[in-house]
Amino acid sequence: MTPEDAPTSGRSLRSTITSQGEVRLALEERPLPALGEGQILVAVEATPINPSDLGMLLGPMDPRRLTPDGNDLVGSVPAELLPLFRDRLDKPLPVGNEGAGTVVAGAPEMVGKRVALFGGSMWADYRVADAGAVVELPDDVSTAEGAALFINPLTALAMVETMRAESHTALVHTAAASNLGQMLVKICAADGVPLVNIVRKPEQVELLEGIGAEHIIDSSQPDFAEQLTEAIRTTGATLAFDAVGGGTLASDILNAMERAQPPLEQYTPYGSTTLKQVYIYGSLDFSPTVVERRFGLTWSLSGFLLTVALGKLGGEAFRRMRARVQAEAKTTFASSFAETIGLADVLDLEKLGVFARRSTGTKYLIDPSSDRPA
């Protein structure tokens, strides 16, 4: 493609919450910015729908309350929730944290190459990027396989790196049958890290058994607390990563960790002085986190954000993690998608109703090139 042939506009999915409380999801044709020094233009061919993207797309909206308005979808946010969105009001926000595609303009040596990238605005026909910030895909990794090589793989690796940096020796993970959870099972098996997997359904137990997970606890079972305590005692886990957030799950884990401690030699009402840490990294359940404090005073419940964690772990750890993701793109870090849809399909109420469920087996991939107007 010569510079004259390079596209000058493309579709971009935008989510707006207005200061009047209207939510509007729209696929807008927008002019592309001119490329700056060292920049490239990527035609997006694969971008996943991650839970984090749904947070940006829908804000507080239940997708079942959206209605069509021409080609857009509209809904409304209750006035009392609007202050939570102070910093995004009236801004048509781009969506899509990561993806892959083909370089179509910019540095000539890059044009034609397939690359993966992240940093937002991926739910679009085209994405401008710094050439140095993208990762070239090996020939044997398809573009679809390259779509999700950042958020989940780096998050899973950051969990294990954080475990080591904070002097724990084993992990508990919830929503463990997710794409991310399956990656974590493989990483921990390879690295010899004991991992307790918490799932919510019997079929998810089977799924994880199928990939060799050793400790799998089904939180829907009546003896969940006892099983969890026993698995934590066996593994010695004092660190957990929780994708659920709401309800008592984080609290259940902290209490199980305390029960798994050896008896106190000298009794105090403050429990063991072994640090018990749960990080909440997702919000599959938006309801309040309910903490039954029966685990003494040596505990911590914290948010976990990938970018902040990477900053703490430092540049050397990040390079090590990225190299591992590239080397194991087709194995450890392979994602599976229930369906591939076009970019306009994001605004199809029926499809949106499925992928917005954030549950195992409803993970979708978007291929904007599949419905890009000629």
Place this chain on the structure above:
Amino acid sequence: MTPEDAPTSGRSLRSTITSQGEVRLALEERPLPALGEGQILVAVEATPINPSDLGMLLGPMDPRRLTPDGNDLVGSVPAELLPLFRDRLDKPLPVGNEGAGTVVAGAPEMVGKRVALFGGSMWADYRVADAGAVVELPDDVSTAEGAALFINPLTALAMVETMRAESHTALVHTAAASNLGQMLVKICAADGVPLVNIVRKPEQVELLEGIGAEHIIDSSQPDFAEQLTEAIRTTGATLAFDAVGGGTLASDILNAMERAQPPLEQYTPYGSTTLKQVYIYGSLDFSPTVVERRFGLTWSLSGFLLTVALGKLGGEAFRRMRARVQAEAKTTFASSFAETIGLADVLDLEKLGVFARRSTGTKYLIDPSSDRPA
């Protein structure tokens, strides 16, 4: 007092939870252990009733459910709660974290001196201690004034030291009209640390105004959230110490801290990346901690235990803190008590019903020498 005159037994208040679920509070006459090398015997003359002592004394018991059994008080723990007390079952635990008294036996150069000490077993006529572990009281500090020079003073100082060690610049404190809260007001005023005081009643606002507190928020007021946000914005506080524990207070503080952050330049659904930390150090409310996660992902809610905090702060900080407590025993670290009672009075249901409320103005001091049998 010559060695032959030294007491050989004394009363000791004991709390037992049996594996059958009985709670028994008893004042027992027990033989005193022989003094080892470097040990002294202190006749206890002043020991406070701290919330932490009530945890040891009562376990999960509502004191209104205790009944007399001879000179003892008895009650019962529901079977489902017994596993929480696994490590203390059937042990007659001594009570009383700190206190002061007069040395009556041991190293001759110490006998007759008035000392303060901590480490448990203070609700007794006599306490054996290592001579090196006690602090001699200056002549102008009464024994009653020396009774509470460890737990509250060191906790208040550890809050400010932790603030500095963890790179925060201002504090929020709840139950701020407590003895500890009043100490914190004085420390922060002296050190120029901005402090937001949260109280629950209008009269507590007056009390704190009376000692010069600048930011005082009454959580019973309808505009509590707005006032708290504004005070946090003014002070820049990103660290809080919460004595309440249960309910939404810790969550309210985290949400106010997030609202007080400047607008995000680039919107993300994950909120500001400024760390917002709340430490829970008490349990005035035993109900679950309910966390409305509307403050992004850069937050932490943790337990705070004095001994663990001192360990993290290190020996130099500890020596600095202890020297300050001695120097300011009659000013910054003066405690006020509603009443002084005898040791047997702890088992008086009427008195117990008052001091077990853990509320401002019901703080009692025990003087075992006042009702020690001749």
